Amino acid sequence: MITARTLQKTIARLLEYSGIALHTGKEVKMRCLPAEANTGVIFRRVDLEGQPEIKAEPGNVVSTRRCTSIGLKEDPAATVHTIEHIMAALWASDIDNIIIELDNPETPVADGSALPYIELIQQTGVRELAEERQVIKVDEALWVRKGDMYLTILPYDGFKISYTLVYDHPVIGTQFFEYEKGVNEFVTEIAPARTFGFEREVELLHKRGLALGGSLDNAVLIGDDRTVNPVRFSDEFVRHKILDLAGDMFLNGFIAGHLIAVRSGHFLHVELASKIHDKYKQNISIGGESSVVY
Ligand SMILES: [Zn+2]
Numbered sequence: 001m002i003t004a005r006t007l008q009k010t011i012a013r014l015l016e017y018s019g020i021a022l023h024t025g026k027e028v029k030m031r032c033l034p035a036e037a038n039t040g041v042i043f044r045r046v047d048l049e050g051q052p053e054i055k056a057e058p059g060n061v062v063s064t065r066r067c068t069s070i071g072l073k074e075d076p077a078a079t080v081h082t083i084e085h086i087m088a089a090l091w092a093s094d095i096d097n098i099i100i101e102l103d104n105p106e107t108p109v110a111d112g113s114a115l116p117y118i119e120l121i122q123q124t125g126v127r128e129l130a131e132e133r134q135v136i137k138v139d140e141a142l143w144v145r146k147g148d149m150y151l152t153i154l155p156y157d158g159f160k161i162s163y164t165l166v167y168d169h170p171v172i173g174t175q176f177f178e179y180e181k182g183v184n185e186f187v188t189e190i191a192p193a194r195t196f197g198f199e200r201e202v203e204l205l206h207k208r209g210l211a212l213g214g215s216l217d218n219a220v221l222i223g224d225d226r227t228v229n230p231v232r233f234s235d236e237f238v239r240h241k242i243l244d245l246a247g248d249m250f251l252n253g254f255i256a257g258h259l260i261a262v263r264s265g266h267f268l269h270v271e272l273a274s275k276i277h278d279k280y281k282q283n284i285s286i287g288g289e290s291s292v293v294y
Pocket of ligand 1 (some may be wrong): 150195
């Protein structure tokens with residue numbers, strides 16, 4: 001396969017944004033800085049001594065409970081929670097390299113989707129760098145499974161996600177959506193889909209110190225037989241799961257393949273991302289396999 005050579009990209013200039021964090025409920029200041037080629041996505045905790053930096057990659061994931069959290073294993077305080085929606089926005093905006101400064105352990109939730117971040121990047125602009133992008137082209141099936149949850153990636157000359165969401169709840173039930181880059185518009189079909197939660201779980205989550213910043217402004221709240229606030233799509237839930245999966249897969253940067261997910265979640269996403277990393281990313285640094293294309 002001949003792949004058009006693509007140059008790496010970063011944001012054109014400084015981008016600043018403030019907002020509430022979904023789980024901690026705290027106001028977070030975020031500053032995004034342009035970064036050099038081959039930097040990747042770096043989160044920097046400017047509120048901590050030494051301003052530790054955490055690279056968004058599978059080996060730095062420290063938790064997948066309710067969200068994807070990265071951190072430094074040697075410094076438990078140096079953690080950043082809920083990176084997946086920003087990661088999806090970076091992927092959709094074609095950004096390889098960026099430094100994201102935060103003064104809190106969690107990113108701002110915005111409206112619970114990736115759209116506000118994509119719009120901010122569009123306003124800020126994107127700049128090409130001199131180095132070529134390395135895209136991982138998966139050349140054999142890889143899969144992970146936990147109970148009745150499955151996630152597979154197959155070789156594919158493009159990027160496609162086929163997602164089946166199955167929830168034993170009358171408002172969600174079974175939803176299927178297929179997203180393919182170049183066929184579907186991520187910005188209009190996937191990015192606006194918001195995170196969701198159940199009315200009956202709110203109290204329990206709050207007791208655990210989770211979803212403290214959750215509100216009808218940043219999540220779809222699901223009651224016993226209807227949603228409390230209006231949905232943006234009748235199948236918004238499965239679209240949001242595709243957003244989460246695209247964001248988590250960006251832990252390895254840009255990849256080519258067909259992802260097939262059934263009832264998947266952050267845990268399986270990161271398991272598969274780790275497998276992909278182990279198989280292909282090592283090769284980049286030692287200049288090996290031809291499965292890494294440019
Ligand atoms: Zn999400």
